[in-house]
Amino acid sequence: MKRLLPIAIFLGLFILLARSLFVPQMDLPSPLIGKQIPSFSLNELGKSSTVTHQDLLGDIALINIWATWCVGCEIEHDFLVELSLDQDLDIPIIGINWKDRDDLATRWLIQKGNPYSKILSDPIGNTAIDFGVYGAPETFLIDDQGIIHYKHIGPMDRQNFEQDILPRIVALRK
């Protein structure tokens, strides 16, 4: 019995430490999930009208943080356009153009297609900080009350959309 004690301690520690090895390190949980989207008042891209957080309520929607300087956004863009054309899915994608120039952003959308139902411009990046953004692209799924249900970090594609986001949209619509 006495000899077993060190072995028991060893095994206990081994299991505890080994477990944390397999928890994915990059998967930073957002503390904003389950909470209301932060309040903001931003200009619409290329327009003088302002949009506030309250204007986003009423629809289950995706909020996509993007910029023209962001390589991941370029990879993701075609898929966003594809999503926006999907009549059955019919989900509005709201873009937040992050630390970018309006003219560059406008040109990018003319060249690559515009998947967004609304685009807000956050040149200083204050709203992005309130969203807890640390790298574009990031995508939030919100319900019609503006509650954040999921955050996707990095480029979306068909595979991760169908695996992580679509089931949540379906569940919200029930």
Next chain:
Amino acid sequence: MFLLLPFQVVPDDLNTNLTATQQELYQGIIQEVRCLVCQNQSIAESNAELAKDLREEIFQQVEQGRNEAQVKSYLQERYGDFVLYEPSFKQSTYFLWLSPILILILILGWLRKIGVF
């Protein structure tokens, strides 16, 4: 003199309307906040865009007279515990914080048992 230079924080935020105490507070906070883009640097050391933005935000909050706990909880609400190098004391970190004491007690018990004292 030159040897000291690399250890100075890059003065992109050295316009000082801050009092000496506020400056100290600001410097203290930015060294305890993790840069999420580069992860193994504090935002004091990082030149990533987001780190600059966060420094600016913290600077403004300190300027407005907010204290360390307020600034830190502002960041935690948005970026989670991971943003702070020093994890807060709560249920999921009890083991982390208390394990050194636990191990100390075990060792003392063991030393006593084998008759060291």
